[in-house]
Amino acid sequence: MSAVVEIRGASKSFVGVQALDDVSLDLAGGEIHALLGENGAGKSTLIKIITGVYVPDSGTMRLDGAPVSFRAPREAINAGIGAVHQERNLVPMFSVAENICLDRLPTSRGLVDRAAIMADAEQWMKAIGLALDPHTPVRSLSVAQMQLVEIAKALSLRSRVLLLDEPTASITPHEAERLFEVLRDLRARGVAMLFVSHRLEEVLALCDRVTVLRDGRNTAVGQPIAGVGRRDLIRLMIGRDEEAAAPARPLRDRGAPSLELQGVATAASHRDIDLKLHAGEILGLYGLVGCGRSELAKAIIGAIPVTGGEIRVAGKPAKIGSVSQALARYRIGYVSEDRKGEGVVLDQAITTNIAVTVWARLARGWLRFLSAAREYAAVKPFAERLQIRAPSLAVLVGKLSGGNQQKVSVAKWLLAGTEILIMDEPTVGIDVGTKAALHRLIRELADDGKSILLISSDMPEIVAVADRIVVMNAFRIVGMIENSHSYPDMSATIMHVIHGVADVELTTAPLTEALVSSS
Amino acid sequence: MIRDRLLRLARTENAGLVAILLIAVVALTVANPAFLTSFNLYVVLTSVSLWTCVALAQMTTLATGQMSLSVGSLGGLVAIVVGGLCELWGVPLPLAIIAGLAVGLAGGLLNGALIATSGINSFIITLATFSAFHGLTLGLTRAIPFYHMPDALKALGNARFGAVPFMLGIVLVVALAVHIIFTRTRIGRHMLAYGGNPTAAVLSGLSTKRAVIFAHALSGLLSAIAAILTVGRLQIAQPTIGEDWLIVSFAAPIIGGASLSGGHVSVPGTLLALALLAVINDALVLLGVDPFWVQVVLGCLILAVVGANRLREGRRLGEAVAR
Numbered sequence: 022m023s024a025v026v027e028i029r030g031a032s033k034s035f036v037g038v039q040a041l042d043d044v045s046l047d048l049a050g051g052e053i054h055a056l057l058g059e060n061g062a063g064k065s066t067l068i069k070i071i072t073g074v075y076v077p078d079s080g081t082m083r084l085d086g087a088p089v090s091f092r093a094p095r096e097a098i099n100a101g102i103g104a105v106h107q108e109r110n111l112v113p114m115f116s117v118a119e120n121i122c123l124d125r126l127p128t129s130r131g132l133v134d135r136a137a138i139m140a141d142a143e144q145w146m147k148a149i150g151l152a153l154d155p156h157t158p159v160r161s162l163s164v165a166q167m168q169l170v171e172i173a174k175a176l177s178l179r180s181r182v183l184l185l186d187e188p189t190a191s192i193t194p195h196e197a198e199r200l201f202e203v204l205r206d207l208r209a210r211g212v213a214m215l216f217v218s219h220r221l222e223e224v225l226a227l228c229d230r231v232t233v234l235r236d237g238r239n240t241a242v243g244q245p246i247a248g249v250g251r252r253d254l255i256r257l258m259i260g261r262d263e264e265a266a267a268p269a270r271p272l273r274d275r276g277a278p279s280l281e282l283q284g285v286a287t288a289a290s291h292r293d294i295d296l297k298l299h300a301g302e303i304l305g306l307y308g309l310v311g312c313g314r315s316e317l318a319k320a321i322i323g324a325i326p327v328t329g330g331e332i333r334v335a336g337k338p339a340k341i342g343s344v345s346q347a348l349a350r351y352r353i354g355y356v357s358e359d360r361k362g363e364g365v366v367l368d369q370a371i372t373t374n375i376a377v378t379v380w381a382r383l384a385r386g387w388l389r390f391l392s393a394a395r396e397y398a399a400v401k402p403f404a405e406r407l408q409i410r411a412p413s414l415a416v417l418v419g420k421l422s423g424g425n426q427q428k429v430s431v432a433k434w435l436l437a438g439t440e441i442l443i444m445d446e447p448t449v450g451i452d453v454g455t456k457a458a459l460h461r462l463i464r465e466l467a468d469d470g471k472s473i474l475l476i477s478s479d480m481p482e483i484v485a486v487a488d489r490i491v492v493m494n495a496f497r498i499v500g501m502i503e504n505s506h507s508y509p510d511m512s513a514t515i516m517h518v519i520h521g522v523a524d525v526e527l528t529t530a531p532l533t534e535a536l537v538s539s540s
Numbered sequence: 541m542i543r544d545r546l547l548r549l550a551r552t553e554n555a556g557l558v559a560i561l562l563i564a565v566v567a568l569t570v571a572n573p574a575f576l577t578s579f580n581l582y583v584v585l586t587s588v589s590l591w592t593c594v595a596l597a598q599m600t601t602l603a604t605g606q607m608s609l610s611v612g613s614l615g616g617l618v619a620i621v622v623g624g625l626c627e628l629w630g631v632p633l634p635l636a637i638i639a640g641l642a643v644g645l646a647g648g649l650l651n652g653a654l655i656a657t658s659g660i661n662s663f664i665i666t667l668a669t670f671s672a673f674h675g676l677t678l679g680l681t682r683a684i685p686f687y688h689m690p691d692a693l694k695a696l697g698n699a700r701f702g703a704v705p706f707m708l709g710i711v712l713v714v715a716l717a718v719h720i721i722f723t724r725t726r727i728g729r730h731m732l733a734y735g736g737n738p739t740a741a742v743l744s745g746l747s748t749k750r751a752v753i754f755a756h757a758l759s760g761l762l763s764a765i766a767a768i769l770t771v772g773r774l775q776i777a778q779p780t781i782g783e784d785w786l787i788v789s790f791a792a793p794i795i796g797g798a799s800l801s802g803g804h805v806s807v808p809g810t811l812l813a814l815a816l817l818a819v820i821n822d823a824l825v826l827l828g829v830d831p832f833w834v835q836v837v838l839g840c841l842i843l844a845v846v847g848a849n850r851l852r853e854g855r856r857l858g859e860a861v862a863r
Binding site for chain 1: 720723724725726729732733736737739740741742743744745746747799803804
């Protein structure tokens with residue numbers, strides 16, 4: 022195999038931070054090459070160098086053996102390099118089709134040819150199984166659908182080199198499998214692909230070789246993936262072994278439910294939702310994209326109107342009209358799936374981000390002054406408890422890694438005295454090491470008696486962390502399963518429930534089995 | 541079938557504006573039948589004609605998520621250039637008009653180039669050029685208008701076919717061209733893409749500098765057209781032309797549905813908004829309300845419309861969630 026893209030000794034620093042230090046990579050035609058590393062290891066920076074977004078401080082890049090140096094994204098695109106970036110790369114007001122064709126809008130007699138755009142886009146949407154009207158404006162799509170549009174857009178460039186920066190971060194295993202089929206097909210046609218993912222199962226199943234970065238340096242360059250195991254990859258990424266998965270939590274007497282939904286219907290078209298969440302319990306909520314998971318969470322916290330049925334908190338009927346009411350009166354907190362958009366304020370300090378939920382409580386005096394010292398005193402115990410890693414609590418949240426941002430987002434609800442915590446995709450785009458720490462945190466919170474509703478499309482995560490798993494499909498609850506913590510069994514059962522292959526009865530696994538089995 | 545079509549019509553973007561406009565027209569006709577006289581309609585349509593290019597000049601910058609505070613002062617500069625060339629140097633009218641358009645285009649290019657190359661935001665840059673253009677206008681004329689305009693230019697501003705001013709034809713052609721630019725040309729879509737999500741535009745390999753410079757250049761050209769029509773209408777090239785443009789230049793596109801953060805503009809919406817503003821203005825005159833109150837009404841109208849848009853956006857989000 023000859024290298025299509027070859028990078029030697031690339032370095033790049035941003036004000037004071039060495040993002041890449043003497044990094045090499047070679048990408049051959051007809052391979053899917055994994056690029057691994059923890060958040061902040063430099064993966065995205067490397068991709069942005071290849072796509073001409075950043076110019077490296079030193080080092081060389083060759084394309085088909087000839088030296089190149091891209092000064093702008095256009096040059097890379099013209100050279101046949103396409104990418105799915107981590108940033109949202111779509112124009113919200115434009116249609117799906119126009120977004121896919123944005124860089125090369127076809128024209129006839131000087132005017133944009135809309136029919137041609139639709140036809141062109143539709144073909145790529147079909148390839149990845151995106152069943153949408155191409156006229157739909159992107160702003161009305163779900164996060165997962167947007168991700169799929171981005172992938173269609175990158176594929177549509179017909180690039181010889183395709184760089185995929187966490188393309189599966191917000192899509193379901195089902196959709197991911199579809200994407201992998203497309204990528205394998207492209208591989209057979211000789212396309213060189215770079216694949217970034219935090220899901221090592223995907224990497225092991227899909228990729229041919231692997232390059233690993235740690236703190237901006239190579240710890241592996243183009244190592245064949247055959248014969249490499251999950252443990253090896255983790256050691257290369259974090260420099261030590263992954264912590265062993267925690268054993269199943271001992272089942273305890275669940276007592277009366279802290280949150281109960283009976284026949285709930287919502288403006289988002291949920292029907293007959295029955296759900297019981299107990300103190301000290303981690304209830305997993307699993308379902309495919311668009312099944313209504315996040316919308317149910319938003320209905321519980323009063324952000325989407327409930328149109329029927331009853332919600333009871335601690336046994337009493339609750340009318341939750343707004344998010345602030347959910348928090349103040351019912352002690353329900355919601356950790357958003359859109360961390361950067363809804364969870365934290367990036368250009369504010371850690372203290373401000375966490376204390377915002379209790380400002381009313383901290384304010385003193387006639388002018389309701391907020392003292393920084395009082396804020397700090399309130400926040401500090403929680404920052405320590407969650408082990409938020411930062412030089413100080415005055416650091417802007419935007420400077421933290423994804424995992425630490427998530428901890429900030431959780432800390433803010435704990436400080437507010439939340440008893441029921443809804444966590445929506447808490448570990449999307451978070452590296453292996455931090456992910457384990459967050460899972461441990463979720464368990465500790467449950468051990469402390471908090472009720473946790475864990476929404477996740479990461480099946481291994483749900484199986485590892487939840488006590489019981491509620492499965493949702495098409496805005497209804499289609500099954501409730503005691504978690505045996507055995508991944509092969511549980512994943513099969515869950516998929517069965519969703520696809521209705523077998524009419525799995527509610528609560529399939531006997532309680533005793535759940536008690537004795539451990540992951 | 542008809543009901544479906546009506547429902548679909550009701551959901552289109554401008555349905556609300558059309559409805560309000562119709563209600564205003566009917567109410568006004570009932571209140572004072574003088575509204576429907578040919579002369580009064582001519583007054584209303586003249587007002588629309590004069591303001592169309594002013595509003596479009598701002599709309600093009602709003603498309604990219606920017607703004608231009610110099611729309612009016614650039615118009616003033618163009619007005620005195622055209623007036624001065626005709627009166628002082630006796631330049632033939634077509635040449636003077638071309639020179640005026642060129643000055644507008646150059647001023648817009650200057651704004652665009654400064655914003656695109658310096659990275660300073662459009663508010664600051666155009667605040668600076670607003671002052672510079674205005675100073676240039678006053679310095680060149682010593683604040684004295686040019687009174688002797690060619691007859692052809694006066695005719696341009698005052699010719700009418702019944703209730704329809706000749707200028708309306710000109711501005712409708714211009715508006716159609718701007719509409720086509722934003723809906724059907726690459727550069728138009730690129731300007732909107734940049735306004736809608738600058739990161740996406742950059743990562744997709746679009747030239748964002750080109751989009752910004754083009755938007756401001758087009759804005760300058762439209763300012764120039766507005767200025768020339770105004771000179772024709774007033775029959776005098778006043779250095780004060782453009783001083784009162786700013787509020788309407790923002791109000792009409794925004795009432796017409798433009799997003800202040802960029803990425804969405806509407807030429808039909810802007811035209812409807814101008815018609816509504818003209819009718820309201822006319823109503824206050826016919827009903828004998830002090831003209832200063834017009835400003836208050838305009839301000840309230842902007843707030844009401846932006847508020848209504850917010851509500852509509854919210855509902856659309858809800859629908860998207862519910863699917």
